[in-house]
Amino acid sequence: MPTILIDALTYASWLFIVSLGLTLVFGVLKILNIAHGSFYALGAYTAASFVGWAASLKWAPGFSIVAMLLAAVAVAAVLAPATERALLRFFYGRDEVLLVLVTYAMFLILEDATKLLWGANPYYVSEPYGMFGSVSIGQQTYVGYDFVLVGLAIAVGLLVWWGLNRTRQGKIVLAVMHNAEVAASMGVNISRVYMVAFSIGIFLAAIGGAFTAPMISVQPGVSVGVIVVSFAVVIIGGLGSIQGAAVGALIVGLARSLAVHVAPVAELFSIYIVMAVVLMFRPEGLFQRTQVRKI
Amino acid sequence: MTASRPTSARAWRQAAIAAALCIGGAVHAQETFKIGIVSFLSGQAAESFGIPAVNGAKVVIDAFNKGAAPAPYNKVGFGGVKIEPIYVDENGGATKQVQELRNLYDRDKVDAVLGYVGSGDCLAVAPVAEEMKKFLILYDCGTPRIFEDNKLSYVFRTASHAAMDNVALARYLKAKNIKVQTFNMINQDYAWGQDSKKDFTLSMAKLYPAAKPGEDQLPKFGAGQYGTEISALMSKNADITHSSLWGGDLQAFILQAGPRGLFKRSQVVFSAGDHVLPGLGDKMPDGVILGARGAYGLMSPKSALNDWWWNLYSKAYNVYPVQAPYRMVQSLLGLKLAVEKAMAANGGKKPTPEQLAAALANSEWDSPAGKIRMALGDGHQAIQETAIGKTRYDAGKKMVVIEDIVRFPATCVNPPANMKSEEWIKAGFPGATGCP
Numbered sequence: 068m069p070t071i072l073i074d075a076l077t078y079a080s081w082l083f084i085v086s087l088g089l090t091l092v093f094g095v096l097k098i099l100n101i102a103h104g105s106f107y108a109l110g111a112y113t114a115a116s117f118v119g120w121a122a123s124l125k126w127a128p129g130f131s132i133v134a135m136l137l138a139a140v141a142v143a144a145v146l147a148p149a150t151e152r153a154l155l156r157f158f159y160g161r162d163e164v165l166l167v168l169v170t171y172a173m174f175l176i177l178e179d180a181t182k183l184l185w186g187a188n189p190y191y192v193s194e195p196y197g198m199f200g201s202v203s204i205g206q207q208t209y210v211g212y213d214f215v216l217v218g219l220a221i222a223v224g225l226l227v228w229w230g231l232n233r234t235r236q237g238k239i240v241l242a243v244m245h246n247a248e249v250a251a252s253m254g255v256n257i258s259r260v261y262m263v264a265f266s267i268g269i270f271l272a273a274i275g276g277a278f279t280a281p282m283i284s285v286q287p288g289v290s291v292g293v294i295v296v297s298f299a300v301v302i303i304g305g306l307g308s309i310q311g312a313a314v315g316a317l318i319v320g321l322a323r324s325l326a327v328h329v330a331p332v333a334e335l336f337s338i339y340i341v342m343a344v345v346l347m348f349r350p351e352g353l354f355q356r357t358q359v360r361k362i
Numbered sequence: 363m364t365a366s367r368p369t370s371a372r373a374w375r376q377a378a379i380a381a382a383l384c385i386g387g388a389v390h391a392q393e394t395f396k397i398g399i400v401s402f403l404s405g406q407a408a409e410s411f412g413i414p415a416v417n418g419a420k421v422v423i424d425a426f427n428k429g430a431a432p433a434p435y436n437k438v439g440f441g442g443v444k445i446e447p448i449y450v451d452e453n454g455g456a457t458k459q460v461q462e463l464r465n466l467y468d469r470d471k472v473d474a475v476l477g478y479v480g481s482g483d484c485l486a487v488a489p490v491a492e493e494m495k496k497f498l499i500l501y502d503c504g505t506p507r508i509f510e511d512n513k514l515s516y517v518f519r520t521a522s523h524a525a526m527d528n529v530a531l532a533r534y535l536k537a538k539n540i541k542v543q544t545f546n547m548i549n550q551d552y553a554w555g556q557d558s559k560k561d562f563t564l565s566m567a568k569l570y571p572a573a574k575p576g577e578d579q580l581p582k583f584g585a586g587q588y589g590t591e592i593s594a595l596m597s598k599n600a601d602i603t604h605s606s607l608w609g610g611d612l613q614a615f616i617l618q619a620g621p622r623g624l625f626k627r628s629q630v631v632f633s634a635g636d637h638v639l640p641g642l643g644d645k646m647p648d649g650v651i652l653g654a655r656g657a658y659g660l661m662s663p664k665s666a667l668n669d670w671w672w673n674l675y676s677k678a679y680n681v682y683p684v685q686a687p688y689r690m691v692q693s694l695l696g697l698k699l700a701v702e703k704a705m706a707a708n709g710g711k712k713p714t715p716e717q718l719a720a721a722l723a724n725s726e727w728d729s730p731a732g733k734i735r736m737a738l739g740d741g742h743q744a745i746q747e748t749a750i751g752k753t754r755y756d757a758g759k760k761m762v763v764i765e766d767i768v769r770f771p772a773t774c775v776n777p778p779a780n781m782k783s784e785e786w787i788k789a790g791f792p793g794a795t796g797c798p
Contacts, residue, residue, distance in 0.1 A: 070593050070597060073593075074589055074590040074593050075590075077589055078587060078589060078590060081587060178404070179404070182404065187408050187409045187413045188409060188641070189409055189610065189613060189641050191613075191617075191641065191642070191645060193617050193645055196617065196621065197621055201621060201622070201623075206596060206597055206599075207593055207596055207597070207622075208596075208622050208623045209622065210618075210621045210622060213589060279586075279587075281617075282587070282614065282617060282618055283586055283610065283613070283614040283617065284610050284613035284614060284617070284638075284641065284642075286406075286409045286609075286610050286613075287404060287405060287406065287408050287409060288405050288406030288407075288408070288409075288584060288610060289586065289610070291405075291406070291584060292582075292584040292585060292586050293586070323590065324590050327579065327590040327591055327593075327594050328590070328593070328594050328597070331577070331578060331579045331580055331591075331594070332551075332578075332580055334551075334580065334581060334582070335551070335582050
């Protein structure tokens with residue numbers, strides 16, 4: 068049982084970091100960002116490059132963690148405002164299906180752009196994965212890095228929650244989430260809020276990718292797997308809800324961990340059956356209030 | 363002045379038409395043999411399989427067109443006709459591939475198509491080539507079902523199917539007297555992983571009747587995160603842990619399982635793992651038993667042809683060739699000999715698909731990985747030798763080397779012509795010869 072819980076927690080923490088950005092972008096901009104996985108991949112690739120440069124400059128191994136953080140910041144600072152200003156803002160207020168198509172096109176473009184920049188060969192940055200030693204619990208040996216990810220997920224979640232609920236800027240974002248028109252009439256600069264929220268969402272995708280890079284080989288296609296399961300998380304939790312993303316990630320992590328240990332053949336099925344059950348009783352997701360439709 | 367303009371314009375137009383006709387004539391005079399080459403140029407299979415294979419095709423076709431390949435492959439192009447490749451991305455699913463195949467035959471007028479890594483893609487395109495009566499070589503995909511469940515006239519596969527890989531792995535364990543009482547498995551949850559799991563389980567049941575299967579993990583293709591699966595494998599510790607994972611999935615599994623000690627607790631065996639060795643380097647644990655789906659890469663046999671191919675590829679790409687480019691080159695070598703044989707029988711003219719099919723069926727040729735024989739599926743399915751070995755990182759060479767290599771003749775690890783692979787394994791490998 069402890070093994071199932073630990074596996075659930077480590078998987079959920081990874082999932083939460085990625086899903087948090089997805090749900091934040093939807094909550095503020097009302098965009099279901101299919102390209103979220105591409106920004107995750109860009110975070111992984113940039114981290115691989117930054118850690119590689121740090122190593123070639125013979126900087127201390129501990130700096131690789133800083134390099135990974137900087138990689139996520141770089142992706143968010145450069146690409147997010149450019150994407151939001153040059154593309155997305157022209158589609159605000161349009162049909163949600165159109166926005167899904169726009170972000171899908173973005174996903175395809177970024178996939179090829181990534182391949183053009185980094186090529187098709189894999190990148191390895193496994194050094195940070197071994198930096199935190201290992202922990203023996205019962206029969207199992209866990210890598211310390213897995214628990215660093217749990218800590219990172221908690222820190223990121225608390226920071227986003229605190230930023231939204233305990234700061235003036237965060238309350239403005241919440242106001243925009245609830246009703247953009249009323250917020251605009253009160254003098255809120257909606258464009259700025261959209262750009263900042265999108266940048267934070269992309270930073271969360273990129274940091275997810277950057278901190279996953281040491282555990283995988285970074286290569287074309289890494290963006291695809293993460294996006295599908297992230298959608299399941301935010302749908303279970305309720306699109307646009309931070310608490311929902313946390314609970315959704317824990318539910319998915321637990322369901323998957325149970326399936327892998329007890330009935331491996333049902334691994335994928337377990338995630339989507341949980342999602343189906345939640346949607347049967349809470350069609351808006353666990354933490355989303357029923358919306359009043361404007362006619 | 364004004365009166366002369368139309369005359370001048372007409373003259374230019376006539377000159378342009380004449381020039382175009384001349385160019386057209388010249389193009390017609392330089393007839394080429396067009397090959398559609400289909401492999402993954404994007405997506406998750408590109409890095410490990412598609413792009414290395416296409417890279418292999420590029421250097422070999424270039425060598426053919428220069429007449430720079432060793433005998434008997436030293437005629438320019440195919441029998442003097444230059445080869446014109448058209449590369450197509452396999453990414454996008456079987457439905458897209460069916461359309462792309464039709465485009466290659468109908469729009470691009472290719473003389474042959476050579477391609478497909480995905481078993482699903484192979485199963486989808488084979489009947490289309492048959493229906494269109496066009497020549498098709500499947501160079502990589504592994505599913506035995508294509509020729510075991512169908513009788514095909516225009517379709518060929520120039521590499522062994524996947525049953526060989528797992529039979530050879532089980533035979534290697536036996537040949538090395540490795541004690542196996544229990545074995546765990548982790549394979550991707552699609553045709554390739556399921557077939558590999560079945561073939562390995564059936565082979566173990568025959569060679570190690572007392573061995574009990576334990577964990578049977580089936581993560582989805584492209585999962586990337588294997589922490590939970592590794593916990594499950596370590597909870598039910600076994601003598602052997604078998605896997606047919608490949609590409610990014612295999613790399614991620616190795617990177618995550620290594621620090622957790624799985625490779626120390628259990629003898630890990632990979633049925634198709636050679637292609638990750640150049641990239642992983644010292645991150646690849648020592649003592650892992652692996653195959654390459656043929657005697658490829660570091661397990662390839664010593665020969666002049668292999669030396670030529672190894673140098674050609676290594677010089678062009680600064681890395682040694684692994685299984686995917688090997689399968690590509692053996693396919694092109696077989697096609698070259700078949701085209702030249704059919705051309706000779708056709709008075710030196712380009713052959714029809716029927717003539718080409720007749721030339722390739724039941725043929726055999728030397729490849730860098732040894733002899734390829736079209737022995738199964740009425741002469742449409744190849745068999746070949748394979749090899750299995752054990753990894754060790756050589757710090758001096760700064761690369762992973764493979765030791766304790768055992769070679770298995772084609773007749774030891776492939777079923778005979780009259781049996782399906784599953785029946786053959788279940789029956790205890792009747793007719794297998796030359797096994798070490």
